[in-house]
Amino acid sequence: xxxxxxHIKGGVGKSLLPVNIAAVLAQRGRDxxxxxxDEQGSAATFAxxxxxxxxxxxxxxxxxxxxxxxxxxxxxxxxKYDEVxxxxxxxxxxxxxxxxxxxxxxxxxxxxxxxxLWAGAPIAALVAEAKHVNEALRACxxxxxxxxxxxxxxxxxxxxxxxxxxEPLALAIVRRKAFPNSFSNGLSxxxxxxxxxxxxxxxxSVVDALYIHRVNGYQDASRRQA
Amino acid sequence: MAIKMPHAVKPDTDRKxxxxxxxxxxxxxxDAGKTVVNMRFDVALLKRIDEAARxxxxxxxxxxxxxxxxxxx
Numbered sequence: 001x002x003x004x005x006x007h008i009k010g011g012v013g014k015s016l017l018p019v020n021i022a023a024v025l026a027q028r029g030r031d032x033x034x035x036x037x038d039e040q041g042s043a044a045t046f047a048x049x050x051x052x053x054x055x056x057x058x059x060x061x062x063x064x065x066x067x068x069x070x071x072x073x074x075x076x077x078x079x080k081y082d083e084v085x086x087x088x089x090x091x092x093x094x095x096x097x098x099x100x101x102x103x104x105x106x107x108x109x110x111x112x113x114x115x116x117l118w119a120g121a122p123i124a125a126l127v128a129e130a131k132h133v134n135e136a137l138r139a140c141x142x143x144x145x146x147x148x149x150x151x152x153x154x155x156x157x158x159x160x161x162x163x164x165x166x167e168p169l170a171l172a173i174v175r176r177k178a179f180p181n182s183f184s185n186g187l188s189x190x191x192x193x194x195x196x197x198x199x200x201x202x203x204x205s206v207v208d209a210l211y212i213h214r215v216n217g218y219q220d221a222s223r224r225q226a
Numbered sequence: 227m228a229i230k231m232p233h234a235v236k237p238d239t240d241r242k243x244x245x246x247x248x249x250x251x252x253x254x255x256x257d258a259g260k261t262v263v264n265m266r267f268d269v270a271l272l273k274r275i276d277e278a279a280r281x282x283x284x285x286x287x288x289x290x291x292x293x294x295x296x297x298x299x
Binding site: 094129 | 239242244249250279280287288
């Protein structure tokens, strides 16, 4: 499956999701390619730190591509890997658009904040446009960097349900230190110590929701450890 | 004819995709203006560099870029 984690707005905590998802898939024995299409190159840096980690966690391949090259390369690369995860920058660029033309699923993270949710309509419009080229594209939204308490998450989820053509996952990734801390060590929250069980459960729930039809076919070691 | 131009005629979907992608600029290639160099490094020094980079959460390359820039200032 080709998953693109994308948004036209920055500051939604998007960089943490692609590599965490890729790491979980790699840990589950899948052959994973991450395409870093974000000019910041966070995923590539993560992969480099990960490759130098000791003991070495399950590895995934990472390449940097931008623009139309993503679409061109995916026709060849997509067949060589079990799973492909594309990290695009938080702007409407040729790279983001190219990712939308080849992805099976686009995951769009939203913080439970009004200004973030206002970006729902334009990203939905972009997804609708992409579907003219990629009819099978499934768009999902998720609450990211959510609050640990209060009503904003519920209100935001209700707002996500109003975004046309984008299916809200009934899950949330809460803002937890485990995410940036594990990221800086090239590890997913599922691999990082000290273990944050809530963060691990949230991440694995997202992976399961996205890959449920594929999860049943192979052992979910990461979930067992949780 | 022996000579074939592979992209002379694109399928309709590819043409639509091209138009969709090119409607927005692609950011500059992040590796533009950079070159790959092979260097011999003392193993212990490299270990210290990797440790320092890890603590800052950046790559070995990024750490060396910062260190070299500072030394040149």
